[in-house]
Amino acid sequence: MDNEKISIEVKTMAMTWLSDAFDESTRAQVKHMMENNPAELTECFYRNLEFGTGGLRGLMGVGTNRVNIYTVGLATQGLCNYIKKNAPYPTLSEGNDDVTPQLSAAVAHDCRNNSRLFAQTVADIFAANGIKVFLFEALRPTPELSFAIRHFGCQTGVVITASHNPKEYNGYKAYWNDGAQVIPPHDKGIIEEVNRTTIESVKFNGPKELITAIGQDIDKIYTDAILGLMLSPDAVERHKDLKIVYTPIHGTGVELVPMMLKKMGFTNIYNVPEQDITDGNFPTVISPNPEEQAALSLAIQKAKEIDADIVMGTDPDADRVAIAVKNTVGEWTLVDGNQAAALLIHYLLKRWSELEKLTGKEYIVKTIVTSELLAEIAAKNNVPCYDVLTGFKWIAEIIRKNEGKRTFIGGGEESYGYLCGEFVRDKDAVMSCAFFAEIAAWAKDQNKTMFELLLDIFAQYNFYKEAGVSIVKKGKSGAEEINAMMENYRNAPLKTIAGSKVVKLSDYEKLVATDLTNGKTEKIDLPKSDVLQYFTDDGTKITIRPSGTEPKIKYYISVKEPLPSVDEYDRVNQSLIDKIKNIATELGI
Secondary structure (H helix, E strand, O other): OOHHHHHHHHHHHHHOOOOOOOOOOHHOOOOOOOHHHHHHHHHHHHHOOEOOEEEEEEEEEOOOOEEOOHHHHHHHHHHHHHHHHOOOOOOOOOOOOOOOOOOOOEEEOOOOOHHHHHHHHHEEEHHOOOEEEEEEEOOHHHHHHHHHHHHOOOOOEEOHHHHHHOOOOOEEEEEEOOOOOOOOOHHHHHHHHHHHOOOOOOOOOOOOHHHHEEOHHHHHHHHHHHHHHOOOHHHHOOOOEEEEEEEEOOHHHHHHHHHHHHHHHOEEEEEEEEHHHOOOOOOOOOOOOOOHHHHHHHHHHHHHHHHOEEOOOOOOOOOEEEEEOOOOOOEEEEEHHHHHHHHHHHHHHHHHHHHHOOOEEEEEEEEEOOOOHHHHHHHHHOOEEEOOOOHHHHHHHHEEEHHOOEEEEEEEOOOEEEEEOOOOOOOHHHHHHHHHHHHHHHHHOOOOOOEOOOOOOEOOEEEEEEEEEEEOOHHHHHHHHHHHHHHHHHHOOOOOOOEEEEEEEEEEOOEEEOOOOOOOOOEEEOOOOOOEEEEEEEOOOOEEEEOOOOOOOEEEEEEEEEEOOOOHHHHHHHHHHHHHHHHHHOOOO
């Protein structure tokens, strides 16, 4: 598509936003860009926001490629249209045959600027379409939205959040009636409906009587359900004075995580006052991403002051959590997402076994970019491990498919998202904080720290080390560059990595895995996705994929070595670090 044609299309699209269907401020901003900033106009209008692995997400502002009340409105009207045509209607009780079944939706939002406005907009549009709405009275964690959908028997749900993205972003996650984010064919179907929707057809004003405020009652039911998952209440009771530092990083975990920990019986919970303040500008951090060490710096500082046992920090919508613990020499260290997932799965399977809860029908789930250590742990315990695409909605899909047949114990992904039990269908940091605190108490019961427990896992299985590298390519030109990079990797695949021969190549776009030692191929039984994975003969795994929600191409590097004894941790750790650096250099990242 040539520049002139793009310019005409962008201008035509922008002109539609000068109609009376848009408010005066929006019209003025569009007009200003048309007259003074064509480059910005192009970025705002060159495409419509589309659902990726995390739903609808983007910069806030005017335009079709920005998050605002109109793009949120179009998405919601399209969702309403799709739900009315495709969602299973609720079953009426006997004797109510003459009553029309009532479709319903749950709506929640995080702490971001405009999140409440967008959530109220969504609720009003649902109501205007005759759909009953359960709207959280104030900010709430994303996993509680998933829980509420199932609790109220809703056909859909929406949470307004951009997770850990910078303050300029916001987003929109759509959920299906099982409490999971929408997947094919529903996501594509919703987009088709949205694309058919005009701003004039969006019903912005609905009857308030169809909107019910929800809050503390659901908080109690939700946290009680998490409490029912506890596996070591006696250990918690013995170590209820465990010193826990928790920060919500200005987000939605501020009330529920401390409430959950207290409900479990923990008595020494320390907060970070500066970060308990709900603020969409995230004033104490550069980025509210718990994957980044700086986001936990204030919490770790507090932990040093009080000699804490564990630090936990959740992202703004409280679906992901990072933890920090003291290493063998007493220094605070972050536990990365793969390591935390390994700690969780190891603990769950060990305790389920000890409590004689394993019946042979249990399973765990991880994503393809998550450490193979989880698969090793599951295999050792004779528990199947499912591999799914990146994005927690695919973990939820496995739970839905196995519902009533097999039991989901737990699962996770390297990006700090974890889940246990089946009553929530998205990653859950409230639940994860509860389990990591319980694991810390259980480890202390054995005179171990969580770090020592992690070393024991490495010694029992293999010492896995992972690193992720993201390269940002912004805007339309960036998206084109990322596409070109993926095509190059696909058409000229790597043959060796760090001196080790590539023995398997999995192409999730073509859904073919090729054994490079004999040329044999096998079908990959997953949905198509623009992902490439290389496996070498020494156990190295390299994954390359564009982000579905951000302007990035992501590299996931996983290497492993045996850990003969915990005393050799430093040597093996350094060896793995060096290997990751060499691989990154080879890849030019």
